[in-house]
Amino acid sequence: MAYKSIDKEDVLFFKSIVGEKCTIEKSNIEVDFSHDELQTISGYPDIHLYVNDKLQIQNIMKYANQHNIAVTVRGSGTGLVGACVPVNGGVLLDTSQMHKILELDKDNMTLRVEPGVLLMDIANYVEKVDLFYAPDPGEKSATIGGNISTNAGGMRAIKYGVTRDWVRGLEVVLANGELVSFGGKVVKNSSGYSLKDLMIGSEGTLGIIVEATLKLIPLPKETVSLLIPFENRTNAIDAVPKIINGHTLPTAIEFLEKSSLKFSEEYLGKKLPNDDYEAYLLISYDGSTKDSVDYDVEVVSDLCVNQLGAIDVYLVDTEERKKSVWSARGAFLEAIKASTSLIDECDVVIPRTNITEYLDFTHQLSEELEIRIPYFGHAGDGNLHIYFCKDNLSDDDWLNKTNIGFKKMYDKAFEFGGKVSGEHGIGYAKRAYLKDQVGDIQVELMKGIKKTFDPNNILNPNKVI
Amino acid sequence: MAYKSIDKEDVLFFKSIVGEKCTIEKSNIEVDFSHDELQTISGYPDIHLYVNDKLQIQNIMKYANQHNIAVTVRGSGTGLVGACVPVNGGVLLDTSQMHKILELDKDNMTLRVEPGVLLMDIANYVEKVDLFYAPDPGEKSATIGGNISTNAGGMRAIKYGVTRDWVRGLEVVLANGELVSFGGKVVKNSSGYSLKDLMIGSEGTLGIIVEATLKLIPLPKETVSLLIPFENRTNAIDAVPKIINGHTLPTAIEFLEKSSLKFSEEYLGKKLPNDDYEAYLLISYDGSTKDSVDYDVEVVSDLCVNQLGAIDVYLVDTEERKKSVWSARGAFLEAIKASTSLIDECDVVIPRTNITEYLDFTHQLSEELEIRIPYFGHAGDGNLHIYFCKDNLSDDDWLNKTNIGFKKMYDKAFEFGGKVSGEHGIGYAKRAYLKDQVGDIQVELMKGIKKTFDPNNILNPNKVI
Incomplete structure (x- = not known):
């Protein structure tokens, strides 16, 4: 067109x-x-x-x-x-200049923001008054408009869900310039089709988010993180479902592996404390009393050491430890990027019980294709970030290997009921894989929706579908 | 047509x-x-x-x-x-005969069910194994298919959200008989437009839900309820926002008023303990340790009595007390129905800060129209259930008064950014009010979506829009 x-x-x-x-x-x-x-x-x-x-x-x-x-x-x-x-x-x-925080409504526990407000600014603003916006995507300099457009996830999805769960209302400019309002400050809403939820995750193809009303909750008073080393990847990942259904709900379970960790350590010029193990889980809990998080720590420590084969449990308790552990986790993407000339990402999400098998498959594929594939991921929610690295490959080889490799990675994920994207979206790069995932019938439904919202196809054309 | x-x-x-x-x-x-x-x-x-x-x-x-x-x-x-x-x-x-529970996946914390499974059967099934499906609509004999079709809310929405937040995946038969699958066992999903969320709350107009995958969490080990009497309605309701942002997150805050309570008491033939006050809040907390809920009780009791004008705080601690208080709350709708020949309902949801003003308006309207309008509601989430009672009115008067009255009720709600339905949906009865709420542009968007899913308009015609 x-x-x-x-x-x-x-x-x-x-x-x-x-x-x-x-x-x-x-x-x-x-x-x-x-x-x-x-x-x-x-x-x-x-x-x-x-x-x-x-x-x-x-x-x-x-x-x-x-x-x-x-x-x-x-x-x-x-x-x-x-x-x-x-x-x-x-x-x-x-929209990056539209970065005003418009209204903090403490009584309705909502925050009204322009779309260009950064994630880190939201956290700073509300935590100062003991309130909490729970979604925690790794990229803190993303805008909230972008987070809503991709339904960004982040590390606290096990306990708190994803961006969708924290958007109470949206103001949207449609393709024809009309301004509409979906949802609002209300806690419940069963009034017609949820156009708000359709807009969330639509990556700028159905309308332009010009204002958002976010849900807040009281800031949990106590938080604690644990770094738990295991002998190998399999032991660490297989422990995850048992930890989650062991009657304490963590806020996050991240998976760190020595081979990926070294990128972060090199990139940051800083070592993780107790970094001499093959694999780790980094687990967080929060709660309203010290006693309740202490209880969580006790339960999970006992479970990990006595039943799930953990080598030890380190409390990430000092400010310095917290900083070093979470910055190592936070720097993964940047560190992997810095380790090579070009990367491309597979952001699959699969049921958490299939992670071990999926990562074994990834290692095999890496050997088979002779391409380096580092990864990290949210072990608690099954969302993995897997990176193909160009290194010294020619442009042709790179194109060839990523085409073959990605197709195999996604097809494997679909076998487990997985999805193309856990939190980064489809955009331009992953459209073919979305089609593979959902099939022609759903693509046609999505196209019909697109046509309803944007009959002239002027909004972010050639994205998502 | x-x-x-x-x-x-x-x-x-x-x-x-x-x-x-x-x-x-x-x-x-x-x-x-x-x-x-x-x-x-x-x-x-x-x-x-x-x-x-x-x-x-x-x-x-x-x-x-x-x-x-x-x-x-x-x-x-x-x-x-x-x-x-x-x-x-x-x-x-x-679909009432499709009532099989298909799979409990403890490791992925999901429950796969047919659409005709009753809400009460889901609760019984998962709580036996210490798991929890949090949505708690009052009508326990509703099917899960119906709950999903209306995005049912319930009493625990403040802390746990509504049905939408607990549906991980859906299988749907489209109008043309094609079977499609939206979402699955995955915790996150940013893969194209969320057709799953469009289906939720679409009241059987876009497809037929034939299977659902629900999210579960560990069953909270400790729960506690408090019955807190206040001198009048205004004091009770105005306390609600302060309680919620007072750094403890309740699972439920229900509002009981003497004038409504008497219907339940008569209907059940049973009195509430300490029933001699004008207005009450019924508040619940849950948590993983007794200490943490004790802490919540301490904080909220202190707040209510010393700062928010509560008369007293009664712990609903014995099985008998729990039963009598929650059965009084649970019997409201049945009791109001039993008190008259015919009722019609207004299920508005408004920001929780506007409840007092809204109920004052309701009382005024009741006098003005000379019609009895009992009500009860979820004070914590702003969702009110307000009933017009026919009593001895002629059919013409009833029609006339409900038409005038409902229009006024909804228009007043819209002034506060409220919505036609918090949890019961639009169906056939509330279509005109939905149109008033969202306006022509959004109705056209919804019609476009309907046409995409059901071009021949055979699925539940004349509903929602």
């Missing part, structure tokens, strides 16, 4: 809406805005617009819809599947 | 699918199957089919789609808005 190229008249119009300073014309667009965090997909917009409020967005969309101009929304650009890359050119609609 | 009437050939076909015994022809259909729990909407099907498996449903839908026959799904028929009433005749597809 051909979109209108942006001409002088269009530029004048956009300048009249967002102002001269916020209109970046093609020749001045920086390379950073032609790709996302992973840099596997690239494409320049014809114009890069920094928007400041919802009215500007409405006016831009009305115009774009009338003139058949493609519009791609971008927040911080921290995505990994090319969702914010304007592969068809047109407008790059940048 | 005209649907095909069911003729002899159709009957023969349906008998060939579900068998003679499970095919009830028009002349033999019982009156119970022409209405739901509330009896405000009525309509007989042309044929009542008890289905036993998903293949039967697929075959029925293929046939119905080819022959333009309307199909309405029914579980236990405990709805309150006519969603399961076949207002256009055709097939009543009864």
Whole structure:
């Protein structure tokens, strides 16, 4: 489908809406805005617009819809599947300047924010007043708009769910410029089809999120983390289901393996305490009293050491230990990126009981294809981040091996009832695999929904489906 | 739109699918199957089919789609808005015989069930093995299929959310008979538009739920309830936000008022302990240790008595007390129904900070219209159940007063950002109010979605939109 190229008249119009300073014309667009965090997909917009409020967005969309101009929304650009890359050119609609926190309603326990507010700013803002926004995706400089658009997950999904579970309401500008409101401050809602839930995870293809109302809860007073070494990967991962159904619900169970950990250690120039074991679980609990988390620690320590073959249990209790352990975990993606020239990611989610078998398969595939495949993952929720590394491969070999490898990885995941993406979305890069996963009938349903919301297909074209 | 009437050939076909015994022809259909729990909407099907498996449903839908026959799904028929009433005749597809629990997966903490399994049976089944399905709608004999179709809420929504939050996967038969699967056992999922979430709350208009995979968590070891009397309604309700943001998260906060309580007491022939106060909050906490719930009780008792004007705090600790208090709460709807000839319900949800003002408005309206309007509600989540009672009104007066009254009630709720339905859905009865709430643009989006899923409009026609 051909979109209108942006001409002088269009530029004048956009300048009249967002102002001269916020209109970046093609020749001045920086390379950073032609790709996302992973840099596997690239494409320049014809114009890069920094928007400041919802009215500007409405006016831009009305115009774009009338003139058949493609519009791609971008927040911080921290995505990994090319969702914010304007592969068809047109407008790059940048919401990063819409970063106001609009209202903290302590009585209804909600936070109203603009889409460009960063995840880390939300945490800082609400935790100061002893409130808690629980979703905890690794990338803290992502915008909340981006998090909602991909239904971002994070490390606390076992206990607290994902972004979807924390969005009470959305204001959305539709493809034709109309402003609509889904949900609100209400705790329950059974009033017609949940357009809010349809918008969440739709990666900018159905509408533009211009405001979100988030759910908050009281900040848990006590938190504790444990670093639990095991003799090998299998022992560590096989312990996970037993820990979760052992009558204490952790906030997070992350899996660390020596072979991946070394990237973080090199990258950070810092070693994990007690780093001489093959595999670890990093487990957290939270609660309202010290006694209740102490109880959790006691139960899980006893279980791990006496029944599940753990070598030891280290309490991550000092500030320094906390920092070193969680920064090692947090630096994985950056560290793996820094270890090679190019990476591509498989963000599968599978039932947690199939992780061991899946990682064995991954190791086998790595040998078979002669490609390095480091990984890490949320052992508690079955969401794995598996990276193909280009290293010294030629461009052709890289393309070839990733095509073969990804297809095998996803097909294996589907055998277990797994999904293409646990939290990073489909974007541009994973569309073929989504089709493999859901099949033609569901793709047609999704296309019908897309057509209903965006009949001219101007919103983030060629993404998701 | 005209649907095909069911003729002899159709009957023969349906008998060939579900068998003679499970095919009830028009002349033999019982009156119970022409209405739901509330009896405000009525309509007989042309044929009542008890289905036993998903293949039967697929075959029925293929046939119905080819022959333009309307199909309405029914579980236990405990709805309150006519969603399961076949207002256009055709097939009543009864899933109540599909009540097998298919798989308890302790390691992935999921329960796979057929749609006709009753809510009470799920609770019994999982709690025996120390697991917990948290949604707690009042009507325990509802089917899980019905609960999912209305996104049922219940009393534990403050802490645990609603049905939507506990559905990991769905198998659905589409209008054309195709079987599709949304989600699964996975904890996270960012793989395309969330068709699962679109299906939840769609009240049988987009597809037929033939299997559900539910999320479970470890059963909280300790629970405690408190009955807290206040001098009046306003004091009780205004305490609620302070209790919730007072750094302990209750599982439930229910509101009881003397004037409503008397219906329950009369209906049950049993008095609440300490029943001589104007208004009460009934608050619950749960946790993994006795110490942690004791802490919650201490914090909330201190807060209520010393800062929020509570008269006293009664621990609902003996089995007998628990039974009498929760049965009084549980019997409200039945008791109000028994107190009059006909009722109609307003199931609004509003921000919890607006409940006092909303109930004042309700009292005023009751006087103004000279109609009795008892109510009760989930004070913690802002979902109120407000009943118009016909008593001795003529049919004309009843129609007139409910039309005027409901319009006013909903419009008032919308002023606060409230919604038509917190948990009972839109069905047939509340369609006009949904339109008032969401406006034409969203109705058109919903219609587009409906057309995508059910182009011939045979699935539960004339419901929701």
